[in-house]
Amino acid sequence: TVNIDDYVDGVNSLTEVPLMPASSCSSPTRALLATTLLALGASRSLGAQSPMPEVAEALAALRSCGALAQSGSLPEAKAAGLDADARFTALLRRDPRNADLLVGRARAVSQCLLPSADFPGQGQLSAQAIELLEQALEIQPTHWTARFVLANIMFRSPPFLGRAPRAAKEFDALLAQQGDRADVPQYARVFEFRGTLWKRAGDESRAGELWKRGAALFPGDSTLARLAASIAVPRTSTGAPATLGAVRVVASRARAATTAPLPSIRSITKGQALLTAGGAADVFQAVQLQPGATRVGEGSDVYTRGGDPSETALVVNGGRLLGLSRFEGLGGGMFGALEPFVIRSVRYSSGGFSARHGNALSGVLEIETDGRPREKQLRAGLSLVQMSGTARLPLGTKIGAWASARVSNTSALLATHGRTAEFSGAPHSEEAIASVVAAPTPMTELSATAIVERDDSRRILDAAGWNGAFHSAGESRAVQVASRWVATVAPVVVRTNFTADSRSSAWEFGVLARDRSDAGMRGRIDAEWAASPTFAMRAGVERATLSRLDAGAFPTTASVAPGAPTQRGAEQRATARQIGGYVESELEHRIATVTLGVRADRLPGEDAVTVDPRIAVSTRVGAWTARASGGVFHQGRFRAAPAIPDAGTPSGAARTARHVVVGVEREGATTSLRAEAFVKHYGEYVALGAGPEIASGDANGVDLIAQKSAGGRLTGWLGYSLIDATVHLADGRRARSPFDATHSATASATWSLATDWSLGSTVRFGTGVPITPVLGGDTRADGRVVPIYGSVMSDRLPAYGRVDARLMRFIRLPRGLLSTYVEALNVTNRHNVASMAYDATYESRRPVRSFFATRTIVAGAEFQFR
Numbered sequence: 001t002v003n004i005d006d007y008v009d010g011v012n013s014l015t016e017v018p019l020m021p022a023s024s025c026s027s028p029t030r031a032l033l034a035t036t037l038l039a040l041g042a043s044r045s046l047g048a049q050s051p052m053p054e055v056a057e058a059l060a061a062l063r064s065c066g067a068l069a070q071s072g073s074l075p076e077a078k079a080a081g082l083d084a085d086a087r088f089t090a091l092l093r094r095d096p097r098n099a100d101l102l103v104g105r106a107r108a109v110s111q112c113l114l115p116s117a118d119f120p121g122q123g124q125l126s127a128q129a130i131e132l133l134e135q136a137l138e139i140q141p142t143h144w145t146a147r148f149v150l151a152n153i154m155f156r157s158p159p160f161l162g163r164a165p166r167a168a169k170e171f172d173a174l175l176a177q178q179g180d181r182a183d184v185p186q187y188a189r190v191f192e193f194r195g196t197l198w199k200r201a202g203d204e205s206r207a208g209e210l211w212k213r214g215a216a217l218f219p220g221d222s223t224l225a226r227l228a229a230s231i232a233v234p235r236t237s238t239g240a241p242a243t244l245g246a247v248r249v250v251a252s253r254a255r256a257a258t259t260a261p262l263p264s265i266r267s268i269t270k271g272q273a274l275l276t277a278g279g280a281a282d283v284f285q286a287v288q289l290q291p292g293a294t295r296v297g298e299g300s301d302v303y304t305r306g307g308d309p310s311e312t313a314l315v316v317n318g319g320r321l322l323g324l325s326r327f328e329g330l331g332g333g334m335f336g337a338l339e340p341f342v343i344r345s346v347r348y349s350s351g352g353f354s355a356r357h358g359n360a361l362s363g364v365l366e367i368e369t370d371g372r373p374r375e376k377q378l379r380a381g382l383s384l385v386q387m388s389g390t391a392r393l394p395l396g397t398k399i400g401a402w403a404s405a406r407v408s409n410t411s412a413l414l415a416t417h418g419r420t421a422e423f424s425g426a427p428h429s430e431e432a433i434a435s436v437v438a439a440p441t442p443m444t445e446l447s448a449t450a451i452v453e454r455d456d457s458r459r460i461l462d463a464a465g466w467n468g469a470f471h472s473a474g475e476s477r478a479v480q481v482a483s484r485w486v487a488t489v490a491p492v493v494v495r496t497n498f499t500a501d502s503r504s505s506a507w508e509f510g511v512l513a514r515d516r517s518d519a520g521m522r523g524r525i526d527a528e529w530a531a532s533p534t535f536a537m538r539a540g541v542e543r544a545t546l547s548r549l550d551a552g553a554f555p556t557t558a559s560v561a562p563g564a565p566t567q568r569g570a571e572q573r574a575t576a577r578q579i580g581g582y583v584e585s586e587l588e589h590r591i592a593t594v595t596l597g598v599r600a601d602r603l604p605g606e607d608a609v610t611v612d613p614r615i616a617v618s619t620r621v622g623a624w625t626a627r628a629s630g631g632v633f634h635q636g637r638f639r640a641a642p643a644i645p646d647a648g649t650p651s652g653a654a655r656t657a658r659h660v661v662v663g664v665e666r667e668g669a670t671t672s673l674r675a676e677a678f679v680k681h682y683g684e685y686v687a688l689g690a691g692p693e694i695a696s697g698d699a700n701g702v703d704l705i706a707q708k709s710a711g712g713r714l715t716g717w718l719g720y721s722l723i724d725a726t727v728h729l730a731d732g733r734r735a736r737s738p739f740d741a742t743h744s745a746t747a748s749a750t751w752s753l754a755t756d757w758s759l760g761s762t763v764r765f766g767t768g769v770p771i772t773p774v775l776g777g778d779t780r781a782d783g784r785v786v787p788i789y790g791s792v793m794s795d796r797l798p799a800y801g802r803v804d805a806r807l808m809r810f811i812r813l814p815r816g817l818l819s820t821y822v823e824a825l826n827v828t829n830r831h832n833v834a835s836m837a838y839d840a841t842y843e844s845r846r847p848v849r850s851f852f853a854t855r856t857i858v859a860g861a862e863f864q865f866r
Contacts, residue, residue, distance in 0.1 A: 054533065058087035058104060065112035074116035075670040081112025082667070094530035096486050096493060097443060102136035103146045110153065121271045126153060127374075134374055138442040147174055148190070155193050158812065162866040166375065168197045180217055188218040195227065204231050265353075266290045268346040276748055277760040278804030278825060283346055284325070284336035287365060291676075291703035291719040292350030295744045295766035295800060297834055298850045300325045301332035304350050305680060306699030306725035306739050307362030307657075310639050315357070315366045317449060318526070319480050319499030320544075322518050326408075326429045326455040328474050328505050330463060330644065331834060334851065337431050337453040337476055339404040341379060341390045344368045350703075351678050352629030352661040355582040355597030355614045356526070356540060359604065361635045361657040361682070369449060372437035373400035376866055383860025384413050403434035417856060424469040425458030443486040451478040451501075462837040462848055464644055465559035466510040474505040491530035498523045507643060510560030513552040514643045520546045534588045538597075541581040546604050546638060548574045555644055557786055561840055565784065576604035576638040592619040603636030606655075610634040623666050630660040637686045648772030648789045649738050650727050651689025654682040654697060676703045682727075691772075692792055693730040697737060700724050716749030729792070736770040736793040743767045756810040761803065768797030768833070777842035787842045797836070802852070803827045816865030825856040 065080035088105035095101065110129035114122055130153060136146040151170035154163040171194035178187045191214025198207035208231030215221065215228040266287075273279060273286040284300035287293055294303040301309035309332060314321050316338075325333025347366040349357075357364045373392035381388040388406040395401055409428040414420045431453040438446045453476040461470040478501035485494045504517040524542035531537055551571040555564050580601030587594045595616040602609050614631030634656050663676035682697035701723035708715055721744040725737035743766065750760040770793035777785040804825050811818040826832075831854070833847040 054087075054091060055101075058084060058091060058101075061087055062104060062108055062112070065108065069112050069115050077112050078116040079667060079670075079672075081108050084108040084112060093528075094491055094533075094536065097139060097488070099136040099140035099143050099146065102132045102139070103143065103149065106132035106136070106146075106149065110149075117271075121269070124270055126157070129153060130374055131371065135442070138439065142177065144174065144177060147177075148186075151190075151193070155197070158817070159814065161375075163375070164197060164200065168194065171197065182217040185218065185221070188214055188221045188224055190214075191217075192224055192227065199231075207231060266292065266348045266350070268348065270340060270343050270345075273340040273343065273346065275750070275758075275760065275806070275808070276762060277750075277806035277823065278762040278764070278802065280335065280825075281340055282336045283338055283340050283343060283367065284333075284365075287346065287348050289719070289746050289748065289762070289764070290348055290350075291705050291721045291744075291746075292348070292363070294721070294723060294739055294741050295764065296739055296741060296769055297331050298832075298852055299329075299332045299334050300336045302348075302363070302365060303739050304363035305678060305701065306697075306723055306737055308739065311360060311362035311635065311654075311657075313357055313360035313364045315364060316478075316499075317367075317369055317447070317480055317482050317497065318495060319482070319497040319524070320520075320522055321478055321499065321501050322476075322503045322520055324451070324453065324476060324478075326431075326453065326474065327427050327457045328455075328472050329457070329459070329470060330461075330509075334427075334457075337429070337455075338367065338451070339388065339390070339406055339431070339433055341388075342370050342402060342404045342433060342435075344370050351680065352614070352616060352631065352659045354595070354616075355584045355599040355612065355631075356538065358542075358580045358582070358599050358601045358612070359578060359635050361633050361654060362680075369433070369435060370402055371447075372439060372445070373402050377864070378866060379862060379864045381860065381862040384416070384858045385410055385860075398440060399436070399438040401434070401436045403432065405432040406430075413856070413858065417854065419854070421460070423457070423459050425456065425471075427455070427457035427459070429453065429455035443488060445484045447480075447482050449478075449480040449482075451476065453477075461509065462846065463835060464510070464512075464555070464561075465564070465838060465840050465842075466561040467837075468510060469508075471508040472505065474503070476503045477501060493528045495526045496524070507552075510555075510562060511553060511564050511566045512555055512560045512643060514554060515549075515551045516640070516643075517549040518547070518640070520544060536586045538584040538586070539582065542578070543580075544578040544604070546576045546578070548638075548640070557645065557784065559785075559840075560644065574638070576636065578602065578604045578636065592617060597631075601634060603634055603638075603655075605636040605638035610656075623668065625665045625667070626663070627665070628660075628662045630658070633657045633659065637688075639688060642689055645690035647690045648774070648787070648792070649689070649691040650694045650729060650735060650792060651687070651691035652685035652694035653688040654694075655684040655686060657682050670708060672707045674703075674705045674707075677701070678703070692733070692735075694727045695730045697727040698725070699737065713752045714749060716747070718745075718747045720745045733792060735791075738770060738793065740793075741767050741769050756812070758808045760806045760808070762805075763803050764801070766800040768799050771795050771797060771836065774838055774842050774845065785841055787838065798833050798847070800832050800850075801828075801830050802832065803830075816863055819862040819864075820859075821861070822857065822859045825858070826852050827855060829855040 061080060061084035065077050065084050068077035068080055085105060085108040088101055088108055092098065092101050092105060106129040109125050114125040117125055130150060133146045133150040136143055147170055151167050151174065154167035154170060157163040171190055174190045175194060178190065181187060191210055195207040195210040198210065208228065211224055211228040215224040218224055268286050273283050274281050276286055276289065279286045279289065282300065284302060287302055288295065292305055294306060296303045302312045303309060304312045314323060324337040325335065326337045327334035345368045349364040351363065353364050373394050375394060377392040379390040386406055386408040390404040392402040393400060407430050409426060411426040414423060414426055433451045435447055435449040456473045458469050458471045460468065478499065480497065480499045482497045483495065499522045502517065502519040507514045522542065522544040524540060526538065526540035528536060528538045549571055553566045553568045556567050557565055578601065580599060582597060582599035584595060584597035597614045599612045600609055612632045612634055616629035618625060618627040637653055637655060639653050658681045659678065661676060661678045663674065665674040666672065678701055680699040685694045687693065701721060703721050705717060705719040707717035723740060723742060725740040726734055727737050728734055746762065746764045748762040750758055752758050772792050773790040773795040774787045775790050776788045778788050779785050805827055806821055806823040808819065808821045811820065832850045834850040835848045836845045837848050838845045
């Protein structure tokens with residue numbers, strides 16, 4: 001244990017951030033003491049040469065959050081830390097070559113955000129800080145503060161992570177760099193900590209020698225004097241002193257943005273995806289819990305503010321994918337096919353998004369996977385439903401690789417819950433994702449990522465006039481090659497991405513036999529230029545080729561019962577192309593940030609060129625931020641048609657939408673509040689489906705969210721969405737949209753019961769979506785019975801409600817960390833309804849229950865080790 005009081009005076013000569021007295025440190029704070037050491041030298045490095053006002057503001061925010069963290073005010077420290085992190089992030093966006101800014105952001109992450117995080121979150125933030133510091137050292141190898149902070153994080157990490165050898169290596173490099181200089185008191189800590197590592201390794205002789213050498217250089221340091229006196233070793237001569245490389249201060253050419261330019265963006269962390277009760281450790285399920293996502297069902301498809309899933313673009317590592325879902329059925333996919341353990345960040349934009357994204361009407365889901373591994377890490381997981389494993393491995397100083405695989409099989413779950421009769425074959429899937437990431441130079445990064453998924457399910461369904469097994473088999477494949485290059489002579493960043501992916505699915509249900517295969521190849525180049533501290537330009541071009549193959553037997557009516565009419569034909573092939581580009585400018589001012597953009601596209605299935613102007617404005621006054629955005633959005637007509645015609649549901653594919661989004665947000669020390677109102681108008685519909693033709697549509701509503709920050713025993717958030725979505729039919733009638741779930745509310749909370757225990761719960765409610773009632777059946781001359789529909793969308797499914805709970809315990813082992821959990825889904829055993837089914841004559845109907853319509857309990861464990 002480090003005696004902080006022995007060198008507080010020396011520390012205060014380097015930084016304005018006071019250290020917490022040792023007597024006031026809680027056990028978790030001691031374990032994270034490296035966060036306080038981040039203030040020891042970096043303030044001098046960043047502030048010695050009168051930095052620009054924007055850098056000074058970032059440093060002031062860092063000093064503020066550091067002081068709050070060390071005084072024990074963790075919620076306030078987190079709020080201030082988020083501000084500091086945002087400032088450094090904005091500066092780095094304009095000047096990614098600046099090692100000092102990387103160190104500043106690393107300090108904000110680990111000094112201010114890490115202490116208030118839960119146990120899993122601490123590991124994630126620690127890894128993020130390490131990556132930032134190593135990037136700084138790649139740019140500037142003699143950056144003493146970056147190496148010292150990195151060494152301390154390694155020094156104080158849990159033993160099972162095996163970071164002691166790395167800590168020793170970094171301290172040795174610092175000793176060689178500073179030599180026998182004694183003009184900076186903090187240099188004494190390198191002697192102290194390196195000697196401690198020698199003692200831990202059982203070599204007291206070397207430990208004592210190093211402590212005595214340090215005590216001779218720093219005679220006023222009581223800690224070194226005490227340590228040197230504790231071990232008697234012969235005095236040895238030291239080598240010639242080395243000189244300390246000068247710390248270079250590079251003033252950023254950009255100011256830190258005080259406001260985010262776009263509203264309607266939610267960030268979902270890896271911890272939220274993994275630990276939220278009821279989230280099924282699934283990225284897409286976690287997104288569905290956010291305001292802005294309309295709850296239409298229990299599946300993984302994301303419905304954004306009244307739009308169907310095809311209107312939300314899925315972007316992974318900068319490249320768009322066709323989809324990543326498992327167990328596809330009549331209502332879409334059930335779960336996502338992307339392992340959350342390799343996810344770095346998730347951003348969900350539910351309206352008014354940037355001109356960078358085209359061919360999307362409602363939203364954008366951006367997912368970034370992990371970067372280059374800096375240290376070896378292994379993980380294995382086992383639960384009632386799946387087995388999984390993840391490996392991260394550095395392959396040298398400039399290259400690394402990681403891979404993750406998951407095998408799911410619900411046989412045990414169904415058997416233990418008495419549900420085997422619901423399936424003629426238990427759903428099962430296999431998936432893997434792997435990536436190789438290289439950094440040939442500090443300013444260049446190359447990556448190659450591959451994703452493979454396969455799933456199969458045979459569930460007994462009662463739908464479309466037939467009760468029988470619905471067999472679904474799917475397979476997804478994707479390959480991505482991406483690069484990032486930062487110019488060394490100008491503030492320019494260039495990113496490229498090439499993506500090739502395919503998705504095939506086969507359905508068998510009654511007379512329905514459908515085989516569909518989609519494929520896509522996409523390439524894009526994006527560039528950003530920081531023309532001045534307050535002005536930036538972004539531009540990019542993209543090109544895509546899409547193809548689709550359909551084959552099988554398709555019903556020509558709403559029934560798939562044996563004997564129902566079908567259409568059999570040869571394979572139907574279709575292709576489409578997209579080419580587009582955008583230009584976007586961002587102007588920052590002390591009181592506001594304005595983003596103007598325009599994009600032009602020739603979209604899939606279209607011949608004409610579309611032009612989409614977009615604008616976003618934000619301003620901040622005190623703790624309040626106001627934002628507004630709007631624009632025009634287009635999407636091509638090239639979309640998959642429904643396999644089973646539904647003559648009761650309004651049909652058509654919109655090709656244009658106009659958004660207006662306004663919102664306010666208040667960032668508090670313990671609670672943040674956010675409110676948004678949106679107006680969206682759909683137009684330029686083309687035929688798609690068998691129901692009444694849509695001419696135009698509208699979706700208006702409000703999203704509210706209140707979030708309690710980490711720092712106390714209780715954390716969580718409460719979200720509510722109100723939507724009024726209607727369609728105007730070609731025959732003049734007005735009806736509810738099929739995705740008009742008027743009220744949606746979600747509350748999620750986690751209680752820290754003790755140091756290593758936590759209990760979480762999620763409660764969700766949603767208005768049932770509209771349906772067109774069937775009044776009876778009409779028998780045709782050929783004996784076929786067809787449904788007689790009532791008023792379009794005049795009925796609704798029952799309201800959806802669910803309560804989930806999760807109990808977790810973290811067990812620290814000598815060689816690893818064991819995380820155990822028990823999760824209960826649908827605790828109240830509420831029989832939620834997914835759809836309505838009718839008998840062969842359409843005279844009676846019965847509800848079709850959702851997959852989690854009965855209480856389901858899952859237990860599992862994760863083991864992380866080296």
